[in-house]
Amino acid sequence: MSIEPIEQTAAVPEASADPPRVLxxxxxxxxxxxxxxxxxxxxxxxxxxxxxxxxxxxxxxxxxxxxxxxxxxxxxxxxxxxxxxxxxxxxxxxxxxxxxxxxxxxxxxxxxxxxxAPFDLYRPELRATLPTTLDNAQVALRHPRKRAPFEIAAAAVAGFREALSKREFTEVNSPKLVGTATESGASVFTVDYFGGKAYLAQSPQFYKQTLVGVFERVFEVGPVFRAEPHDTVRHLAEYVSLDAELGFIEGYADVQAVLEAAVGGMLSAVEERAGAALATLGLSLPVMPAKVPELHFTEALAMITEATGEETEGLDDLAPAHERWVGEWAKREHGSDFAYIIGYPMSKRPFYAHPDTARPAYSASFDLLFRGTELVTGGQRLHKYSDYLAALAARGESPEAYEGYLAAFKHGMPPHGGFAIGLERFVAQLTGAANIREVTLFPRDLHRLTP
Amino acid sequence: MSIEPIEQTAAVPEASADPPRVLxxxxxxxxxxxxxxxxxxxxxxxxxxxxxxxxxxxxxxxxxxxxxxxxxxxxxxxxxxxxxxxxxxxxxxxxxxxxxxxxxxxxxxxxxxxxxAPFDLYRPELRATLPTTLDNAQVALRHPRKRAPFEIAAAAVAGFREALSKREFTEVNSPKLVGTATESGASVFTVDYFGGKAYLAQSPQFYKQTLVGVFERVFEVGPVFRAEPHDTVRHLAEYVSLDAELGFIEGYADVQAVLEAAVGGMLSAVEERAGAALATLGLSLPVMPAKVPELHFTEALAMITEATGEETEGLDDLAPAHERWVGEWAKREHGSDFAYIIGYPMSKRPFYAHPDTARPAYSASFDLLFRGTELVTGGQRLHKYSDYLAALAARGESPEAYEGYLAAFKHGMPPHGGFAIGLERFVAQLTGAANIREVTLFPRDLHRLTP
Missing domain, CATH: 2.40.50.140 (Nucleic acid-binding proteins)
Structure with a gap:
């Protein structure tokens, strides 16, 4: 190969005019x-x-x-x-x-x-409502405070990729057009596909698991689509998912170790590369200790009952208020902005979740809370074909709809697990954005498809 | 911030069992x-x-x-x-x-x-037709020769990002669900969007230009969608586009300089990080000289006529055979696997293409051929609002359909340009794949939506 080095007079080559442009x-x-x-x-x-x-x-x-x-x-x-x-x-x-x-x-x-311009961009804060800002995103994003979250996002994604590439994960691109609406039927977008029907992928879950069989360790950064009928400050119809999956694990703790490396890499990259954006927004980075505090689902409920008197017996999920309580506990007791809740009931996890072998009603999976809000879901997955058949049968689902996915397991798969981080949620929590749309360039929701 | 360094006993931390796993x-x-x-x-x-x-x-x-x-x-x-x-x-x-x-x-x-397994994966070559291979991609991809192109692709994408990040490009994520089917109406997928209609983005073109107004220099790696009715070895309904766009250029040559840095970075990264995959496939890397040979569209036609006797007068586009001729010329005369054709007729370029001010019937844009096949299209774009109105009027199109896009130009945009590289085409040319589906994990086309 013969590639001449690119000549760079400065760190950043600017356009060819003379004298050279200076930032x-x-x-x-x-x-x-x-x-x-x-x-x-x-x-x-x-x-x-x-x-x-x-x-x-x-x-x-x-x-x-x-x-x-x-x-x-x-x-x-x-x-x-x-x-x-x-x-x-x-x-x-x-x-x-x-x-x-x-x-x-x-x-x-x-x-x-x-x-x-529809706003005075020179003012320290853009004086406009969120809908007006979003309607005029082409110009509003030019405001330094509006632009800053996206510089943070870009740095975070780079840190995610670097942390995983260093650990020999292979970056993959799975299809966004899929043939079956299986993962969660209610909230899938339908596409007219050459006169037939296709669906927009709600996550790369099935593909990233399949690709563990090929590359052992994979990650993907890409759009996912949810036909989300709820009009909330936390939901989007399209967002960026940072996905990873790895094989040859002993249990979910091996997945957590990779997740912590990934989130640590994201935070370091934000600090190193988006320092100006942090300064613009007056932000300091969260604390992720070497050992992230962890509560079992049942333990969290018991502690909440003891602390607040709230009756939690029989609950099979945590309410946002419960997550906030755990977030405050982690900060107070461990000085940590992050906390795990492990062992959610199997009934609340998708069919591919692996049970905790010691307590099979609970899953070998976790949520990672960031300042009291769910940021990441992850865990160990089933890896035996027969376990998949049993899990689908137990939910009254037919394996035919999952044929392409199950083929990977039919042909030998290692114990594996993974996680998904919502990029916009990460940036929203980091920047304290009240609405996830503030940290999405051109948000898509029930009411918004432009600009 | 307090992030403890990740402990790594080897370059790659493996699962927690003892003795540690060795590759x-x-x-x-x-x-x-x-x-x-x-x-x-x-x-x-x-x-x-x-x-x-x-x-x-x-x-x-x-x-x-x-x-x-x-x-x-x-x-x-x-x-x-x-x-x-x-x-x-x-x-x-x-x-x-x-x-x-x-x-x-x-x-x-x-x-x-x-x-x-449906194949003997241990054989040096997988003995199966392409359709069988694709139908059983979950297993076929495990074959070292089938997996290798995707290791090359991952390295190439990493090299693309690094080359641009080093030049202060900001990575962005533009929406794939869009409100209007404007860029090329015939080949767009329609989505049922909460009872209304949305479309799948055919490229991030409009958004990356808009974002030059925000970040000056942006890149995006993401899926694009073409409802491509042609069943060819070169077309997919979904592929990965590597897009870049930059402001404050003097002309298209500034875009070429960035493109060459990007492609150079891709090739270097493939060499450095996917050496094993190159060896598996017995490949050597192409030659990109410091000065990539360049022909004007009219010059290429005149040379083809002189060399082959073929009548080319009045042609407004190059046929694949013409591109191959230019590829051979570049190799023979300049030892280069890459060649530019600049100045395609405006009639064959999209409305946002900037004309060559000296010869306004020709565009200030280029294709980059890789071994005689188009790999990249790029060039300078219009940046004045009035020029957009005139360009749309000349094509009999209404500006209303482009409202969201035109808003950026209404509010001041610098001279800018950019390019798009098709990832699968790059890998196909690099590996000599006869069919682009060989270098796509789970290809989507007129006939294929699974696995």
Whole structure:
């Protein structure tokens, strides 16, 4: 192979013009030199003797000082959000943002808006309701505080992949168009597929298990689809699922070890690569201790009853208030923002869940709570063909509908397990977003399919 | 934040049992020690005094030597593809694969097949037609030669992301459920969306352009959907698209520079991380020179006419044979497996393509051919709102259908461009696959929606 190294004059090669473009955040190292700054006209401050033009690029804000009357007039006539390029001298000024400003500028217009933006993007907070913000996402996302969650999301996903790649997981792409609506029939989208019917995959569950038989350890980052009829702050019709599955485990604890490595990798990557976004939002990262506190489902209920007096006997699931209680317990007793609840009743888990062999009414599976809200579901799965047949029969389901999935188990599968992390939920909890739509670029729900 | 480092005794932490699991490829460094090997019973060689059991794991094959009569009888009774674990001594033997074998083994059964596999997975080549292979993908993919293309794909995608992340591109996730079927009406899938209609995105084109207004530089790896009615070896109803888009360009050459970095990163990553898969398939990597040869559309036609005598005057597109000719020319004249064709007629490009300002009938866009087949389409896009209105009007299309998309341009966008690489096409060309379905885990087409 013969690949020449890519020539890079700076860390980030910018477009080919001369002098090279400098990002706002890097201006200070160019003091005394002629530089080119490009971005959106974020704000103008028009004073008697001077106009300050603030240019926003992907790295931050740059101040341009305009004194020359003809240029001043041109800038006064512009609209905010005009895409501009200023070439001038990077000049030290302790009073300017970042201690540097552009003086003696020449202006080139790169893109003019057809109409003013629906919001003042220069304000510290975007003053608009969530529906208005979402209706105008194309522009609202340009606001630094609106953009920041997605920089956090991108870093988190990169950290997820790195943690798993380092552990020899193979990244896979499973189909989103599937032939049967099996995993949870009620909430599946139907597709007109060449005159027949297909369905949108609700998760890569069946495929990632099948692929344990091929690669042993797999992960996937991709969209999943739920025809979710509930209009809540936590549900979307389409979201990004971070899935992993691994074979040759001894039990669910081996899955937890990988999950903790993955979540740890996500948090480290957010800290390292999205530091500016964290600062913009004034966030600090959660605490994940070396040993994440863990309660068995029955233990959690007993503790809740003891602490609150609430009758929990016979419950087969936890209510959101119970999860919050466990989250508070983990923080109070263990200083942890994360907590496991293990051993949910088998009746509340999908048919492929593996039972706890010592207490078969309970599953060898877990939820990971993040600040008292479910972030991850995972656990060990059944791996024997006969166990699948029995589990389906016990639920009154026919194996025919699962034929493609069961074929993997028919031909020898190792003990395995895995987990799925909802990306938007992770970012929502991390940023304290009240509504998951705030951390979704273009959310899809019962009422929203645009923009 | 307080994340304890993950303890790793080896490069790859395996399950919690003792002695720790050793992969087949790592056995040689454990000679003289008791080791545990887990995997699928790939093959048995039953001789008079000894049985050789070959175990396949994700790293390769391990030979286990069985002399003890009771264990010998157990192994003789097993089916290939049984999931097994052998604990024994790693013993040097120059005649064994990798110079090492397991002696004095104890056996634990981890997963027993319900029936024999439909193929002999131990043969060097899987003896089955493509339809049979695809019908039984759950098992066929276990064959090392069938699995290898997906190890190459995973490495390539990782290289793509790294090349772009290094250049400060932000990874995004655009919605796959969209409200309008605009990009190419004929081949879109329709979804029943809460009683209304939605469509499956044919590409992230509109969203990645919109997001240039937010992040300046974005990339996305995700599924795209084409209701492709043609039954060819090159078309799928669902495939993985590697998309990138960047703002503040001077022209399409800035897009080419990023594309070459991305493809270069993909090839480097394949070489570094999928070396075993390349060796399994006996492949060498293609040559991408520092300067990829480039022909203008009109120039390519003129050269083809001169070389072959074929009349090409008035053609507005290249036939596959023309692309092959250009591929051969690039190899012969420049030693390159890649070649650009730039300046396709505007009439053959989508409405958002930017014209070549010097020759407005031709576009400021390109195709990148890989071994004479189109791998990538890219170029500069329109960025002015008025240009979009004019381009749509010229095609007799109404701007209303594009409202969400056009909103970005209404509010100021920089000159920008981007490209899309079809992952499966890349892997097919790299591996010489005759049919794109060979390099798709679970292909979807006119006739296939399972497994």
């Amino acid at each position: 706002a955040s890097a201006l200070a190292v160019h003091i005394g030199r002629t530089v080119r700054v490009s971005g959106w006209l974020h704000r103008r401050r028009i004073l008697k003797s001077v106009v300050f033009a603030v240019v926003r690029d992907r790295s931050g804000l740059a101040q341009v000082v305009v004194r020359e009357p003809e240029l001043r007039a041109r800038i006064e006539a512009l609209t905010e959000e005009t895409v501009v390029e200023f070439t001038g001298e990077a000049t030290a000024n302790a009073d300017a943002p970042g201690g540097v400003e552009i003086t003696g500028p020449a202006l080139r217009l790169l893109g003019e808006p057809a109409e003013p | 087949a490829s790592a056995l040689a460094v454990h000679i003289g020690r008791t080791v545990r090997v887990s995997g699928w019973l790939h093959r048995r060689r039953i001789l008079k005094s000894v049985v050789f059991a070959v175990v396949r794991d994700r790293s390769g094959l391990a030979q286990v030597v069985v002399r003890e009569p009771e264990l010998r009888a157990r192994i003789e009774a097993l089916t290939e593809e049984t999931v097994v674990e052998f604990t024994g001594e790693a013993t040097a033997n120059a005649d064994a694969p990798g110079g090492v074998e397991i002696t004095g083994p104890a056996l634990r059964l981890l997963g027993e097949p319900a029936e024999p």
